[in-house]
Amino acid sequence: MTMTPMTFDLIVLGSGPGGYAAAFRAADLGLKVAMIERHPVIGGVCLNVGCIPSKALLHVAGKIRMADEDAHGVTYAKPQIDLEAIRHHRQSTVDTLTGNLALMAKGRQVEIFHGEGHFLSANRIQVTQHNETQHLEFKHAIIAVGSRAIRLPFVPYDDPRILDATSALQLERIPKHMLVLGGGIIGLEMATVYQALGAQITVAELGDQIMTGADKDLVRVFEQSNKDRMTFLTKTQVTDIQATPESLVVQLKDQEGERQLEVDAVLVAVGRSPNGKKAGIADIGVKIDDRGFVITDEQCRTSVPNIFAIGDVTHGPMLAHKASHQGHIAAEVIAGQKVDFQPLAIPSIAYTFPEVAWVGLTETAAKAQNIAVKSAVFPWSASGRAIASGITKGKTKLIYDEASERVLGAGIVGAHAGELLGEMTLAIEFGATLEDIALTIHAHPSLHESVGLAAELGAGTITDLPNKQAVKRQSI
Template structure:
């Protein structure tokens, strides 16, 4: 190995080129900071190459596969579609490659120095970078850790099994599974379930030690109905005891309360969350605080407990979401540049690109009660929305949670077509401390999916136009305590 003779000095070094890392790099460069970005893989990180983008390519394909019956209903005679996995992968590779080239071009345009290699921290504000047969040493004024996280696999599951897949591997699969068993119930599990179901797989979801998917109960109920309608089997409150592979099958031995169950499938996807990519970073050279799972503790500026060291994205405590990483990256860069940015994850949006999309922000009904609010809710089933009906996308509902005493909006929860795009309006309303009048007063275009919001709001007072009187919410606030 060739070792560099000189320690090179850099103003800002960013370790990791995923959404948080490259966003931080570009924002810092915009603010006049000289930036060096170190990435051992491809720019865009796991999100672009194996996670966010590939999963949404699959979801988009699944959505189109599900449209053929509606197309026949409206007079378009195309016949039942056939799915070509090879062509699908070619399209996905082109999409990913195009986006990666876009990130590379942006870094170049912003005069960001990009180094391909593996970084490790050393004492004295130094970072060593190994790239092939070379090793270079850099000294930094400031550094941002943006190394992301990797899929968690429990010890009971042998990672050498060929048909057992991690969350970050599922979209590299080259064939449509005959029977995909999914152990986990997070957004990755749900997206994979509906995507492969649309592509022809039999799908079974095993909810790890719980009875729901973690959404507001009314969203959970509707999601369960939609999944069962699609013939996706759900096994609740079960825990894996052992997993075996043989004869082209993966066999799960489960314990459901006091009952033993056996589930066989052609493939097993394990999606039980993530663990931070920190083991090989040499963090022992720094005085950074971590939690029990190794996630870095940061303040509102994404700054760690070590002087001049920041951290953003999945390597930090909090939800493993690209939207968090992107915002943290901007905040860290701006704080390094001497600005006073603000970061509050209270209203971070959660979206799931299932066949019937899910999106929410703010408090659930139960969370609002736990925080001491006098809670009032309103709901509207999208089956009563004209635009949803004419597009053949009638599944889902809108639920709004508010404080009955002040009319303050507390949470917005949606499942149905358009939910992912519509949630932005909910986030804006929550951030602006909107009240019921602020949402019910404006015009809502007709016909549109947006009208579901207005109907949900008006259902609180029994004034929704497209809900029969006997089905109006009229749900009064329940006393706390």
């Protein structure tokens, strides 16, 4: 006897930040929704093995780092590291959030199916778990299958000393010397954690700078702040890794030639690849590009009209907050609303020490696109709050259109930089000018005051720094 498949208004394949945001929004709009998740716990990479657990570990790393820094008259004892307690903090953070997600799914009557989802047609999908298969039918579907870590052919992944972003979070042991292969945000955040816990860190980046995407002047502050803690090798290619009983022997190639480096662990963090070629997506007519990205329009709709895609599997930055906003848009379009996904600015934050945060147009991108911009940079060495807090190694930068003085981008490096970025993101979305920000009263003394002071600097009204635009009084 064949059972009639269950039918839903919407099925969301994937339960990460984009997937659950879409499912919950659609349920709130009155749709009958199901969500398919291949892992036992919902929440996707971000909540389970990504953004959230890494931030829990970075919080611990920050506490350790505080003990190493000059406390202006206060001396701390050397921290005692309890890896088991740190792992417990990481996991309890994850469990709290995923548990809350499960409760919200239940409250919204979003049905969850655990297993591998595979499209059979534009209206039918199968879910397989433990050799048992169930078929589901749907009016609409949202593809939220995310991305996976890129694997390199020469890396001996079966060696436990080879780590990726997921296994590194487990903190099974702290190596004496760890090579981070890739100078992106993920690699640098985990480098920050392991360095605080006692590892010597070397970062090898193929490009000409670490933290690609951020302007070099911001990255330079980070590098200078960590020059005694980490070694940064740019324009450096790792061509081979050989595992020996004593160490991992890494072959490096740079402008000066080839050399070897012996380390105790290698963290491979060279980027992520979209999962668009999986789950039978292409088989049902959904167009994907050569790299595996699903092609969508401004409503997150794919080439198949009733199927949408969001998150890492679509073009654009692979960031959880991009995915969640796309999830809302897709759900609202399916529910009949006329909305589009057209952000002017998507913020990026490296939760390192110091933090590096940027949004909108960078100076590097403006130069590449021949856009005439100027920048106004306020140094934290002139910030009362930064001086009082001993965190003067930082800066706040506004990038604006040369003619209209409309703010097009911004960047901050320094303590809590990510928390200061929201105002600039909002300013870009609202089309604010330097004058708009300069005339907004910012609290004194505060770090966010540096945003207002940067605007005053660009507008020529600043009094907290020498004002080159000031009108000089003429003698009578």
